[in-house]
Amino acid sequence: MDFKGKVAVVTGGGNGIGRAACLGFARHGAKVVVVDRDAEGAEAVAAEIGKKDAVACVADVARAADVRAYVQAALDAFGSIDCFHNNAGIEGRILPTAEYDEAVFDEVMDVNAKGVFLGLRHVLPVMIRQGRGAIVNTASIAGLVGTPAMPAYVASKHAVIGLTKVAAGEVGPLGIRVNAVCPGPIETRMIRGIERQVSPNNPESVQERYSAGIPLRRYGTAEEVANVVLFLCSDLAANVTGAQYAVDGGRTAAPAGVS
Numbered sequence: 434m435d436f437k438g439k440v441a442v443v444t445g446g447g448n449g450i451g452r453a454a455c456l457g458f459a460r461h462g463a464k465v466v467v468v469d470r471d472a473e474g475a476e477a478v479a480a481e482i483g484k485k486d487a488v489a490c491v492a493d494v495a496r497a498a499d500v501r502a503y504v505q506a507a508l509d510a511f512g513s514i515d516c517f518h519n520n521a522g523i524e525g526r527i528l529p530t531a532e533y534d535e536a537v538f539d540e541v542m543d544v545n546a547k548g549v550f551l552g553l554r555h556v557l558p559v560m561i562r563q564g565r566g567a568i569v570n571t572a573s574i575a576g577l578v579g580t581p582a583m584p585a586y587v588a589s590k591h592a593v594i595g596l597t598k599v600a601a602g603e604v605g606p607l608g609i610r611v612n613a614v615c616p617g618p619i620e621t622r623m624i625r626g627i628e629r630q631v632s633p634n635n636p637e638s639v640q641e642r643y644s645a646g647i648p649l650r651r652y653g654t655a656e657e658v659a660n661v662v663l664f665l666c667s668d669l670a671a672n673v674t675g676a677q678y679a680v681d682g683g684r685t686a687a688p689a690g691v692s
């Protein structure tokens with residue numbers, strides 16, 4: 434993979450999967466725009482890459498003005514957007530649909546579904562003008578199956594898959610590709626939060642139970658997801674668009690009956 438001369442924008446780049454994608458893009462030669470509402474995280478990742486090759490941009494992906502601002506910041510800093518990892522997301526509550534809070538539902542949909550839409554809405558015109566670009570939206574296996582007790586998260590991630598397919602059809606004729614990556618449980622802050630919600634007194638037991646349902650019998654790492662994101666953004670994936678890549682240790686292909 435070679436991203437020399439390319440510019441990558443990564444939302445949620447301050448932590449977890451987005452951070453790994455930022456570092457991966459930089460390792461393969463790209464200039465990187467690290468977008469996050471966590472200023473400290475975004476600045477730390479940009480500093481790790483180096484001032485010449487990365488900028489941090491503090492933005493809430495659910496706010497159109499912030500999205501316009503991170504797109505403009507990328508163009509001001511580096512002049513183009515060649516790769517876009519539309520990745521920021523939140524998990525919401527772990528509660529059955531019959532008990533779920535309306536306000537949390539709205540918040541999760543705002544960040545995960547509308548945030549991804551707004552990213553596409555404001556990055557696609559740049560790529561259309563350039564006549565090139567590749568986008569990877571972070572969905573989840575919750576965009577493929579109905580994970581119990583996560584109604585907002587599941588609805589939002591199914592929306593991400595839908596948005597991916599629509600955009601892929603629209604801009605494919607222009608040579609712009611749009612794919613989705615669907616991680617299973619990944620070792621990041623987010624999964625630790627989910628484990629604590631499921632079992633506040635014994636979060637480790639949740640990891641054991643979840644891992645038992647995965648053919649590879651373990652969580653994935655942020656780098657393992659980032660590797661697939663980089664592949665999908667690279668010319669190696671030149672004929673791949675509108676696809677959903679599961680990075681889940683086989684969880685959705687061959688569930689072991691544990692959820």
Ligand code: NAD
Pocket residue numbers: 444445446447448449450451468469470471474492493494495520521522523524544548571572573574615616617618619620621622623624
């Ligand atoms: P993480 O919490 O480590 O990182 C998420 C990042 O997104 C954080 O830096 C956070 O500040 C940022 N963010 C959240 N809301 C934002 C907003 N409104 N505006 C800007 N930035 C915002 O979690 P992660 O696991 O790296 O999650 C990244 C993506 O991967 C998410 O879309 C998540 O749904 C998805 N995912 C994660 C897992 C998992 O098990 N960790 C599984 C499937 C999908």
